[in-house]
Amino acid sequence: MSAFLELRDVSKRFGGVLALDDISIAIARGGVHGLVGENGAGKSTLGKIIAGEYKPDAGELLLEGEAVHYARPREALAQGITYVAQELSLVPARSVFENVLLGSERTRFGFLRDGLARERYDEAAERLGFGLDPRMLVGRLSVADQQKVELMRAIARRARMIVMDEPTAALSPHETERLLEVVRRLAAGGTTIVFVSHFLREVLSVCDDVTVLKDGRHVMTVPAATTTADQLVVAMIGRQLEGSYPEKQMPASDSPIVFKASGVRLPRATAGIDLEVRRGEILGLAGLVGSGRTELCRALFGLERSAGEFHVDGEPRSLSSPREAIAAGIAMLPESRRDQGLVMRRPIRDNVTLAHLDRFGAGGFIRRGDERAAVGEVLAQVGVDSGRNQGNVVNLSGGNQQRVLFAKWLLDTPKLLIADEPTRGVDVGAKRAIYDLLVQLAAKGMAIILVSSEVEEVLGLAHRVAVMRHGQIVGELRGPDIGKEAVMRVAFGSDAASAAA
Ligand SMILES: Nc1ncnc2c1ncn2[C@@H]1O[C@H](COP(=O)(O)OP(=O)(O)OP(=O)(O)O)[C@@H](O)[C@H]1O
Ligand SMILES: [Mg+2]
Structure with a gap:
C-alpha cells in the first residue's frame, strides 16, 4: 500500500509546551491507522494538523506525495480530509440534519440540492444505523447522540480520509461494534482512517498499523497484528x-x-x-x-x-x-465537561477553586499561599503535571480536562x-x-x-x-x-x- 499521507519532521509548540516533537509517519491508503498515547501525548494535535485545524511550526505534510499547506480546515476538507473532534464541534441551535450536512455543502459538489442533501443524510444514517431524529436540535441531544451526529457528518462528507478522535468514548458497546464495522467497511472501500482511542482492544481489532506517541514524541509505529495491548501500554506509559x-x-x-x-x-x-x-x-x-x-x-x-x-x-x-x-x-462530576463543570477560558487553578469560593475567596480568610499548596496537591493526585499543562483549561488535552474536573471535587470532601x-x-x-x-x-x-x-x-x-x-x-x-x-x-x-x- 502506498502512503496516502506522510508527515515529515512535524513539530508543534504551544507556548512553553512542545506538543509534537519532530514526528515522521506514513499513513497507508485505505488503511486504519491507530494513534495511542497518554493524556496530553499529542494525539489530538496531530489529528488537527492533518485536518488543517493547526499549522505545523516545522516540517511538512505530503498528500499522495505532494506537499500540502492548509491554512484552514476547509482547505483540507476540499482535498477530502475531515476530522471528527474529541470535543464536540456542532452547532447546537441547528438540527441534526443541518449539522450532518454542514461542510458537505460548499465542498466538491457546490451547493447540495434538497433532494441530494436528503440522500446524503439517509446514506449516512443508514450506514451508521444510529436512528436519530433529523429534526431534533443538536443542543438538546445527550453527549452520546452528539457524538453520533459528528460521525454521521464525516460519513456524509464522503471524505477520502477521516481522523476520528476518540469516536467511541460516548457510545454503548453495541454502537461501538457497529462503528468499528463501519470503519472496516470504509477502509475496505478505500477511505483512509486515523483512529485515536484509549480503548486498546478496539485499536487492535480495527487498525492495520498503530503509532504510539509519548510527550509529543514518536515512540513507534507497528502493525497491529504483531503487537499486544500490554506492549502498547508499556510504550505509552513506560511501565506495565x-x-x-x-x-x-x-x-x-x-x-x-x-x-x-x-x-x-x-x-x-x-x-x-x-x-x-x-x-x-x-x-x-x-x-x-x-x-x-x-x-x-x-x-x-x-x-x-x-x-x-x-x-x-x-x-x-x-x-x-x-x-x-x-x-x-453533594458534589457531581458531570458527564460533559464542555457545558457543565469547567470554565474553559479560565486558568486550571481557578477551575479547581471555583466551587470552593467560601473556603478560599469570598470570606477572605484563607491566604493565597494556602490555596496554591492545596490546589497543587490535588492536581498532583490526579496527575496533571504543571510542566506540560499550562494556561487556560481550553488548552488542555481532553483527558487532562477530565482530571481537572476531578481535582475540583477532591479539594472538598462532599x-x-x-x-x-x-x-x-x-x-x-x-x-x-x-x-x-x-x-x-x-x-x-x-x-x-x-x-x-x-x-x-x-x-x-x-x-x-x-x-x-x-x-x-x-x-x-x-x-x-x-x-x-x-x-x-x-x-x-x-x-x-x-x-x-
Ligand atoms: N490550543 C492549545 N493551546 C495550548 N496548549 C495546547 C493546545 N492544544 C494542545 N495543547 C497542549 O499540547 C499537548 C498535547 O495535547 P493533545 O490535546 O494533542 O493531547 P492528546 O494526546 O490528544 O491527549 P488526550 O488523550 O487527553 O486527549 C498538551 O500538553 C496540551 O495541553
Ligand atoms: Mg485528545
Missing part, C-alpha cells in the same frame, strides 16, 4: 500496568445511610425511584444508554426538575438547584459524590489512578454514586449495583462479585425476577 481494579473493601453493613431519595420521578418514567447510599459505599448505576442514569444523577444534583424527597444524614433537604445540592454536601463517567477520555494509566481515588474516598467515608458506560468499571468498583431501565430502577445486585451477565439480563429486561427487586 498492575491489575485493573483495586481490591474491594465492602462497607460495614451497619454503616449509616448518608443519602436517601424517594419518589424521584424522571421525565417519561411511569413510576418514581427510591434509593439510598451508605457511608463508604459505592453504588453503581448500570443500564443501557438512555435508561436514565445521567438524568437521575442530574436530578439528584438539582440540575433537572423532578419531584421527590431527599434526606442527607437523616435531614430532609430540598435539592432543586446545584447550589442547594452543594450546600447539602458527603456524596456523584460521578458520571469519571474516566471518559482518560488514558489507561490514569484510569487506574482514578479508580484508586474513588476507592480511597469511599474508604474515608464518602458515599459515591458511580455511572459508567463500561459495565466492567461499574462491576469492578461498586459495592452494589442498581440497574436502570426506562427511567426506573428495575433491579439491584450486591456483593463482591457481581456478574456482567446478571446486570445485562436485568438491563435488557430479560430477567423476570428483576421487577421484584
Whole structure:
C-alpha cells in the first residue's frame, strides 16, 4: 500500500509546551491507522494538523506525495480530509440534519440540492444505523447522540480520509461494534482512517498499523497484528500496568445511610425511584444508554426538575438547584465537561477553586499561599503535571480536562459524590489512578454514586449495583462479585425476577 499521507519532521509548540516533537509517519491508503498515547501525548494535535485545524511550526505534510499547506480546515476538507473532534464541534441551535450536512455543502459538489442533501443524510444514517431524529436540535441531544451526529457528518462528507478522535468514548458497546464495522467497511472501500482511542482492544481489532506517541514524541509505529495491548501500554506509559481494579473493601453493613431519595420521578418514567447510599459505599448505576442514569444523577444534583424527597444524614433537604445540592454536601462530576463543570477560558487553578469560593475567596480568610499548596496537591493526585499543562483549561488535552474536573471535587470532601463517567477520555494509566481515588474516598467515608458506560468499571468498583431501565430502577445486585451477565439480563429486561427487586 502506498502512503496516502506522510508527515515529515512535524513539530508543534504551544507556548512553553512542545506538543509534537519532530514526528515522521506514513499513513497507508485505505488503511486504519491507530494513534495511542497518554493524556496530553499529542494525539489530538496531530489529528488537527492533518485536518488543517493547526499549522505545523516545522516540517511538512505530503498528500499522495505532494506537499500540502492548509491554512484552514476547509482547505483540507476540499482535498477530502475531515476530522471528527474529541470535543464536540456542532452547532447546537441547528438540527441534526443541518449539522450532518454542514461542510458537505460548499465542498466538491457546490451547493447540495434538497433532494441530494436528503440522500446524503439517509446514506449516512443508514450506514451508521444510529436512528436519530433529523429534526431534533443538536443542543438538546445527550453527549452520546452528539457524538453520533459528528460521525454521521464525516460519513456524509464522503471524505477520502477521516481522523476520528476518540469516536467511541460516548457510545454503548453495541454502537461501538457497529462503528468499528463501519470503519472496516470504509477502509475496505478505500477511505483512509486515523483512529485515536484509549480503548486498546478496539485499536487492535480495527487498525492495520498503530503509532504510539509519548510527550509529543514518536515512540513507534507497528502493525497491529504483531503487537499486544500490554506492549502498547508499556510504550505509552513506560511501565506495565498492575491489575485493573483495586481490591474491594465492602462497607460495614451497619454503616449509616448518608443519602436517601424517594419518589424521584424522571421525565417519561411511569413510576418514581427510591434509593439510598451508605457511608463508604459505592453504588453503581448500570443500564443501557438512555435508561436514565445521567438524568437521575442530574436530578439528584438539582440540575433537572423532578419531584421527590431527599434526606442527607437523616435531614430532609430540598435539592432543586446545584447550589442547594452543594450546600447539602453533594458534589457531581458531570458527564460533559464542555457545558457543565469547567470554565474553559479560565486558568486550571481557578477551575479547581471555583466551587470552593467560601473556603478560599469570598470570606477572605484563607491566604493565597494556602490555596496554591492545596490546589497543587490535588492536581498532583490526579496527575496533571504543571510542566506540560499550562494556561487556560481550553488548552488542555481532553483527558487532562477530565482530571481537572476531578481535582475540583477532591479539594472538598462532599458527603456524596456523584460521578458520571469519571474516566471518559482518560488514558489507561490514569484510569487506574482514578479508580484508586474513588476507592480511597469511599474508604474515608464518602458515599459515591458511580455511572459508567463500561459495565466492567461499574462491576469492578461498586459495592452494589442498581440497574436502570426506562427511567426506573428495575433491579439491584450486591456483593463482591457481581456478574456482567446478571446486570445485562436485568438491563435488557430479560430477567423476570428483576421487577421484584
Ligand atoms: N490550543 C492549545 N493551546 C495550548 N496548549 C495546547 C493546545 N492544544 C494542545 N495543547 C497542549 O499540547 C499537548 C498535547 O495535547 P493533545 O490535546 O494533542 O493531547 P492528546 O494526546 O490528544 O491527549 P488526550 O488523550 O487527553 O486527549 C498538551 O500538553 C496540551 O495541553
Ligand atoms: Mg485528545
